[in-house]
Amino acid sequence: DADVTQTPRNRITKTGKRIMLECSQTKGHDRMYWYRQDPGLGLRLIYYSFDVKDINKGEISDGYSVSRQAQAKFSLSLESAIPNQTALYFCATSDLPGYGYTFGSGTRLTVV
Amino acid sequence: GIQVEQSPPDLILQEGANSTLRCNFSDSVNNLQWFHQNPWGQLINLFYIPSGTKQNGRLSATTVATERYSLLYISSSQTTDSGVYFCAGEYYNTDKLIFGTGTRLQVFP
Numbered sequence: 347d348a349d350v351t352q353t354p355r356n357r358i359t360k361t362g363k364r365i366m367l368e369c370s371q372t373k374g375h376d377r378m379y380w381y382r383q384d385p386g387l388g389l390r391l392i393y394y395s396f397d398v399k400d401i402n403k404g405e406i407s408d409g410y411s412v413s414r415q416a417q418a419k420f421s422l423s424l425e426s427a428i429p430n431q432t433a434l435y436f437c438a439t440s441d442l443p444g445y446g447y448t449f450g451s452g453t454r455l456t457v458v
Numbered sequence: 459g460i461q462v463e464q465s466p467p468d469l470i471l472q473e474g475a476n477s478t479l480r481c482n483f484s485d486s487v488n489n490l491q492w493f494h495q496n497p498w499g500q501l502i503n504l505f506y507i508p509s510g511t512k513q514n515g516r517l518s519a520t521t522v523a524t525e526r527y528s529l530l531y532i533s534s535s536q537t538t539d540s541g542v543y544f545c546a547g548e549y550y551n552t553d554k555l556i557f558g559t560g561t562r563l564q565v566f567p
């Protein structure tokens with residue numbers, strides 16, 4: 347099994363729908379992150395969490411929310427999806443500040 | 459905020475050629491890292507290189523933190539090296555990695 351698992355791998359949804367992307371990890375890391383990748387823009391940080399009771403906004407948190415259900419699980423929600431949220435979404439974990447990052451395989455989300 | 463610029467944005471090589479990818483950052487960063495995203499989208503950490511030089515097979519990386527840049531060298535490139543290469547650095551004490559926009563490498567046989 348992968349160290350960081352993202353579900354679903356691909357998703358097409360309609361504008362206005364609520365959607366949740368899930369991430370689970372077996373690394374035992376406290377730190378978890380959600381990134382968004384758009385062509386030509388690299389990866390941008392949406393939200394991050396350093397433990398179960400800690401949630402922080404990243405660069406582009408508007409339109410997104412997260413839930414840290416357990417050390418191993420970190421979910422990203424789009425409350426009302428819009429087409430410009432079409433992107434590749436990555437979950438990542440790390441064990442030390444800025445070090446030892448492991449990425450999931452990504453979720454390709456298309457909003458139509 | 460911090461800016462991480464990568465050059466060149468695109469690179470096309472024939473198998474066997476060597477290349478150098480550059481990463482410039484606008485402010486002091488900690489924990490400079492290089493990642494490779496393969497054509498299937500998977501991100502793999504290549505180097506953790508806050509300073510100095512490291513080598514791993516045909517790849518090596520050098521970071522000169524005082525001059526705010528890092529270089530990734532690929533020697534004797536292979537088609538499996540194709541993909542996008544990202545550098546990323548952490549703002550001082552923020553525990554967040556900021557990614558550059560990437561260099562897209564295509565290696566042809």
